[in-house]
Amino acid sequence: MPRRTDSEYLAYVEGRIAGLRRAAYLFCGDSHAADDVVQETLTKLYSRWPGITQVENLDAYVHTMLVRVFLDERRRGWWKVALLDWLPERAAGPATDRAEDRSVIRTALLTLPPRQRAVVVLRYLFDLPVNEVAQILGCSPGTVKSQCSHGLDRLRQTFDQTALTVPDRS
Amino acid sequence: MTQEYRDMTEEDRIVRILRQLPDEPPAPSTVDVARTMVEGRRRRRARRWSAGVGLAAVTAIAAGGGTAAVSAMRETAPVPVPAATPVASRSSEPVKTPTGCRVALLPTGDITKALVTSGDPTGRYLAGRVYPPGRKVHTVLWKDGVLQPRPAMPGADASFEDINSAGLAVGTSFDGDRQQAYASTAETTTRLKGGRAVAAAVNDKGVIAGTLGEPHFGGVPTRWPSLTAAPVKLPLPAGFIGGDAGAIAEDGTIAGTVQRTGKEGTGYLWLPDGSGRLMPPPTFKDGSKATHFWPESIIDGVVLGRGIRDGGDGSRSFESFRYRIATGKYERLPIELFPPAIGAANGWVLGTTNGYAPVVVSGEEVVQLPKYKGMTEYVVSAFSADGKSGAGYTTDTTDAEPVANRPLRWTCS
Numbered sequence: 358m359p360r361r362t363d364s365e366y367l368a369y370v371e372g373r374i375a376g377l378r379r380a381a382y383l384f385c386g387d388s389h390a391a392d393d394v395v396q397e398t399l400t401k402l403y404s405r406w407p408g409i410t411q412v413e414n415l416d417a418y419v420h421t422m423l424v425r426v427f428l429d430e431r432r433r434g435w436w437k438v439a440l441l442d443w444l445p446e447r448a449a450g451p452a453t454d455r456a457e458d459r460s461v462i463r464t465a466l467l468t469l470p471p472r473q474r475a476v477v478v479l480r481y482l483f484d485l486p487v488n489e490v491a492q493i494l495g496c497s498p499g500t501v502k503s504q505c506s507h508g509l510d511r512l513r514q515t516f517d518q519t520a521l522t523v524p525d526r527s
Numbered sequence: 528m529t530q531e532y533r534d535m536t537e538e539d540r541i542v543r544i545l546r547q548l549p550d551e552p553p554a555p556s557t558v559d560v561a562r563t564m565v566e567g568r569r570r571r572r573a574r575r576w577s578a579g580v581g582l583a584a585v586t587a588i589a590a591g592g593g594t595a596a597v598s599a600m601r602e603t604a605p606v607p608v609p610a611a612t613p614v615a616s617r618s619s620e621p622v623k624t625p626t627g628c629r630v631a632l633l634p635t636g637d638i639t640k641a642l643v644t645s646g647d648p649t650g651r652y653l654a655g656r657v658y659p660p661g662r663k664v665h666t667v668l669w670k671d672g673v674l675q676p677r678p679a680m681p682g683a684d685a686s687f688e689d690i691n692s693a694g695l696a697v698g699t700s701f702d703g704d705r706q707q708a709y710a711s712t713a714e715t716t717t718r719l720k721g722g723r724a725v726a727a728a729v730n731d732k733g734v735i736a737g738t739l740g741e742p743h744f745g746g747v748p749t750r751w752p753s754l755t756a757a758p759v760k761l762p763l764p765a766g767f768i769g770g771d772a773g774a775i776a777e778d779g780t781i782a783g784t785v786q787r788t789g790k791e792g793t794g795y796l797w798l799p800d801g802s803g804r805l806m807p808p809p810t811f812k813d814g815s816k817a818t819h820f821w822p823e824s825i826i827d828g829v830v831l832g833r834g835i836r837d838g839g840d841g842s843r844s845f846e847s848f849r850y851r852i853a854t855g856k857y858e859r860l861p862i863e864l865f866p867p868a869i870g871a872a873n874g875w876v877l878g879t880t881n882g883y884a885p886v887v888v889s890g891e892e893v894v895q896l897p898k899y900k901g902m903t904e905y906v907v908s909a910f911s912a913d914g915k916s917g918a919g920y921t922t923d924t925t926d927a928e929p930v931a932n933r934p935l936r937w938t939c940s
Contacts, residue, residue: 363564370560378558379550388552395558401924403567425930429922462548481542482550507703509541516544 366406370399373416377423383478384427386467398423421493424475465515469508476501477508570903624889625875625914625939630897633669633918633934641667641934643918645689645696646909648731648777650916653909654687654696655934666711668696672936678716680709687711689728695754697726697735708737710754719751721758726751728775736772736781748772748783748797761797764805770795774825780852782822782830794820794832796852809834809848809857820848820857823867826912828852831868831876847878861891869907871914877907885919885937896937905935915939 377398381391401422402409409415466474472494479490480501487505491498633653635641640658647653653669666685668677675694679685682700690696696711697719708719708726719726719735725746726737733753739760740746748761748770761772763785770785770792779799784792794806808817817834824831830850834857847860847868860868864878864886871877876888883904885896898905899921907919917937925931 366564367560370563374556374558374560378552378556382552383548383550388554389557391552392554392557396563399558399560399563400566400570403563404570405924406567407571422924429930459548462545466545466548477545481545482548509538512545513537513541516541 366403369415373419374399377419380420380423380478380483381427383466383482384424384471384475386463394423394427397426401426417489417493420479424479424493427475428471461515461519465512468515469511473504473508476504477512480505481509624892624894625887625896627940628887628894628896628937629939630899630935630937631672632899633672633936634674635667635934636674640928640932642920642932643908643934643936644687644698646911646916646918647690647692647694648912649692650909650911650913652690652692652694652696653918653934653936654690654698655920656686658932666696666698668694668711670694675713677711677713680711680716681718682707685709688726691729691731691733693731693733695729695733697729697737697754699725699737706742708735710735712754717754719754719758720756721749721751724749724758725771727771727773728781730775730777730779732777732779734775734779736775736783738771740769742771746771748781748785748795750775750781750797762803764795764803772797774822774830776825776827780825780828782825782832784821791819792821794822794830794850796822796830798852804855806830806850807855809846809850809859811836811844811846812859817846820850821866822850824869826870827872829870829874831870833863833866833868847876849876860888862886862888862893864888865906867907869910869917871910872912873914875910875914877910877914877917879905879907879919883922885917887914887917887939899933899935902931902933 374395377395378391381394382388385391385394398419402419466477469477476490476494479485479493480487487498487501491501494501633641633643635657638657638659641655643653643655645654651671654666655669656664656666658664664684665679666677666687668675668687680698680700682702685698685700687696687698694713697708698711699706699708705723706725708724710717710719710726710729721739723741724737724739725742726735728736735751735754737749737751738746739749739758746769749758749772750761751758761781763770766787767785768788770783772781772783774782781797783795785795786792796804796806798804806820806822808820810816811834815836817836819835820832821835822830822832828851830852831847832850833845833847836844845863847862847864849858849860849870851858860876862880864876865881865883868876868878874889878888879885885905885907887894887896896917902921902923904922905919906922907917909918911917915938919935921931921933921935923931
């Protein structure tokens with residue numbers, strides 16, 4: 358089905374914008390920065406919308422674009438954009454309630470290098486298969502696996518230091 | 528229990544903790560879909576037109592709301608294009624803006640995707656990297672626009688961050704997820720001493736500035752007196768736990784950031800006499816005080832960078848400044864430049880606008896540099912000390928490539 362009119366673009370965006378904001382928020386850890394990434398992703402998408410019928414898997418294509426905009430924004434920041442900008446204060450001791458737990462988890466996730474963070478988010482929070490993450494990141498499946506392993510190992514160290522526990526299954 | 532089973536359950540435990548994280552952004556959406564269409568149409572037009580008629584692509588877009596999301600999409604001001612003929616034809620007058628600027632694609636063999644990541648003060652040397660399809664990214668070096676043989680840097684994702692007038696390049700690559708710093712001459716590649724580190728800058732005396740440890744996360748600003756010397760940690764002011772050294776001047780002055788525990792970095796200068804100085808937050812155009820200053824480059828007693836101001840609603844705004852070390856005074860640049868803003872000795876500043884256009888700022892004038900084949904998004908990475916030669920690359924999304932990087936060099940008369 359051709360997807361090239363403005364109304365089709367608006368319909369597509371309406372159906373996907375919440376998901377894109379969620380993904381960008383997990384990447385960035387800050388809702389304003391996340392919205393910047395979504396804004397730029399959608400702008401790029403619209404600029405190419407007339408030719409979009411050639412794209413087979415539009416969602417994967419847009420996810421790829423989102424990740425690359427996120428990584429590009431990080432790169433643009435160069436050395437003076439401290440990633441700590443958007444971090445809440447690091448928890449000093451064991452977490453005592455669920456809100457604090459979430460702060461520790463988000464802080465831990467944001468300490469991963471941006472590319473590794475994108476891999477972990479896509480693989481474990483979006484449940485994408487290794488091959489699809491590799492395609493989105495433009496790297497080999499082996500790299501995705503090793504980045505996942507490094508990322509989880511680093512998260513494990515933080516979680517263990519702050520005595521975070523596995524929630525009960527409900 | 529097998530090792531594989533133990534690994535799987537450990538992975539499962541971490542993932543289950545991770546999944547407690549709510550993914551819903553806490554603030555209401557600031558994404559403006561209508562603006563994606565306005566800006567998207569503008570980019571379509573810009574792609575169709577040739578490089579020489581891209582003026583409409585920098586027409587100011589009507590102002591939208593006050594959020595960072597919207598302001599990031601807005602041109603700060605209409606930007607003049609350079610005169611078709613040099614304005615300096617009246618030879619008795621000093622040249623006040625760059626004229627006769629041209630853009631050229633740097634050679635990369637048969638590899639299309641490539642970046643320029645740094646350049647030397649003379650404009651003769653440029654360093655970058657290329658992305659050969661199906662092979663590892665690797666660093667490259669150009670002299671007078673011609674590719675030079677240069678030994679590869681060990682490790683993955685290598686990048687040259689700076690190069691001096693003798694062709695000594697410094698940079699960083701990854702060993703796993705840890706960065707290691709290297710210095711590269713025509714004959715050798717030397718890993719800098721001190722272990723995990725990044726090298727950010729080198730001056731013509733061969734003094735290298737960077738960070739020992741992990742940059743941005745408690746690493747220590749560091750100076751290597753030479754490529755074979757032991758690292759010398761730069762002193763931190765009381766109450767600060769780390770930082771990053773990002774730029775070094777010919778007199779040895781180093782600009783970077785220092786940070787307190789859990790806080791973001793703010794600008795700091797390490798002066799040749801051994802003293803140091805926090806760079807105060809500059810004052811924004813509306814009279815409000817910035818919360819920080821982040822230096823981006825240094826030349827001849829001048830630091831270029833951005834003031835950062837946090838709004839009460841979580842938004843963040845930026846203005847670009849020139850900081851004069853001798854007086855400790857800031858001068859606001861006429862537009863906000865995306866980092867890095869790179870200075871020349873004559874006061875010109877190379878940067879990109881909010882709309883990603885490459886420009887040179889001279890006094891209050893903003894001169895747009897020519898675009899390459901109608902491409903619209905640029906990052907700049909090098910500016911010669913005389914202001915006559917700059918370099919950078921494109922980051923457009925094209926029909927064929929999600930990020931179409933082309934290495935470019937601008938020359939002006």
